[in-house]
Amino acid sequence: MKRILYIIAAAVTVAACGTKSPMPEGNGRLSVTAVREGSFATKANDVLADFVVDIVRPSDGWTLHYDRYVDIPQSITLGSGDYTLTVASPDRRDAGWELPCYKGSADFTIRVDELTPVNVTAGLQNMKVSFVLTDNFKNELSSYSIVVTNAASWDAPDAGARSLTWSSATGDVEQKSGYFSVAPLRVKVDGYRAVDNSETHSEMLIPEVAAKDHHIITLDARVTGRVSGVSIIIDPTVNDRVSVVEVPGWEEVPVDGGEEPGDGPGDDPQPSTAPAMMWEKNSTFAPTPIKEEMDVEIEIEAPEGIRDFVVDVDSDVLGETIAALAGTSYTYSPETPFRMDLINDTALIAALDGMIPVADQLKGQTHVDFSLSQLVPLIAVYNPTSGSQHTFTLKVTDNKGQSLEKDVVFYAE
Known part of the structure; x- marks a missing residue:
């Protein structure tokens, strides 16, 4: 025109x-x-x-x-x-x-x-958010709601005007899309299990956002009952960018008097052997403030045995510090976090042994109590900028080649 x-x-x-x-x-x-x-x-x-x-x-x-x-x-x-x-x-x-x-x-x-x-x-100028729900997710939950906001926090003064809610009650969760101005997105999933009406409350943060992003968030529930496999896929017709996050959920609850999985005719489901991570004190893996004393104990299950264990440290103070301890050179960049190969990097293993699990404490193991309780408080020693974010991306690969990646996020108060 x-x-x-x-x-x-x-x-x-x-x-x-x-x-x-x-x-x-x-x-x-x-x-x-x-x-x-x-x-x-x-x-x-x-x-x-x-x-x-x-x-x-x-x-x-x-x-x-x-x-x-x-x-x-x-x-x-x-x-x-x-x-x-x-x-x-x-x-x-x-x-x-x-x-x-x-x-x-x-x-x-x-x-x-x-x-x-x-x-x-x-x-x-803005972003689109859509949801895809797998059949497992729909069958596991009798009701659920999903809230997305681009406010600075859930209780920010403008959170009401910057939030949208998808609800199972309306029956159109997968049919409607929300649009948000460009700011980090927070997603909260609250649900009730069909089998026993127990609750699950999960959150995730999407910090890397941009105009034209189409965030397609898939919610899935595995056979074990754990809500997982939540992925953000950027539609190639807008911004071609892919990121993956996982929302933890609940454990399977047996049904009294019911058949165990596999008891029905023609049924032979097998339990998942893929790696899984759990943080009992923070089941949603919500961003956590950095303290002088912390309890960061993450349980890792890998039924097939751990083959590789890598941690990417995205921290403007800790990455260079760890590199110096290991005798290597590294200059911080958010595009290239410091990578810690905890099974194969002998210099790094020697520097961190006793502080976090390394080497044979990880390789071949089917269960690991992975502690960051000593490492994370070191960030506070270097007087990090208030509000700065420090992310540890845990990447576990088992002997069958199955991988799991999880962001563990901390911030300076």
Whole structure:
């Protein structure tokens, strides 16, 4: 859609919201073309004709506003000078249903007796969140709710306006998508098991976010009853980025008088042999404040035996410290966390032996009590920046090649 804006005379009155434009140097012509770039496959809030348009002259703050792009007249009056034109979606809330938000701007200069073409591209500015529920998840839970927020915390003053809730009661969890302005996402899952009405409460943090992200979060429940396998997959039609997180749940509860798995005709399910991690004191693996004394005891089950155990340390203070202890060189970068190979790196094993499990304490083991209780408090010694985040990514691979990756996040108060 194209609108030609002709600069014709100083005496013409602007027929829109704003003030009359002074014409200090004379007349010119302006050609404006606006296009919309990107799509989240929804028709809501993305009709270009309905976008709002603002023209601003920074030199004196003069503004001109149109409620709809389609309503821009064929000719208006502007004075020569420098301007900024902005095109944006009419509704730009921080959270909403079916609410993709677009915005674009361009600077231009009006010159006397000249035509100034201006092309404005309005790109996607927010993120989309959708859920996929496996049959196991649906069968395990009689009811559940999922809350997503991009507020700084669950109890932040603006959390209500920045949160959306999906509920099993509405029956449309997989059919509707939420949209959020760009900020780290927090996801909370509360559910009740069909077998005994016991509760589960799980949370996860998605810290790495960007405009155009489509977060497709899959919730699954394994045969053991543990809610797991939660993955975030970025739709390749928007941002091509993949991250995986896991939400812990509950253990299997036998049903009195019922058949054990495999007792029914034709049934022969096998228990999962994939690695699993549990943190009894923090079952949701929620971000934890750093203290001088801590209890970080993570149980790792690997029925097939551990083959590899790697920990990536994303910390602007601890990574370089551990590298120095091991006699290696490392400069911190969030793109390249310090990698600790706790089974094969002999220098690192010698430096950390006695502080965390290493070498034969991990290799071949089917059960490990992995403690970070001594290592994490070292961060406090270096006076980390308040609010800074320090992430330990535990990566376990068993002898069958089955892998499990888990982020354990700490922050400085």
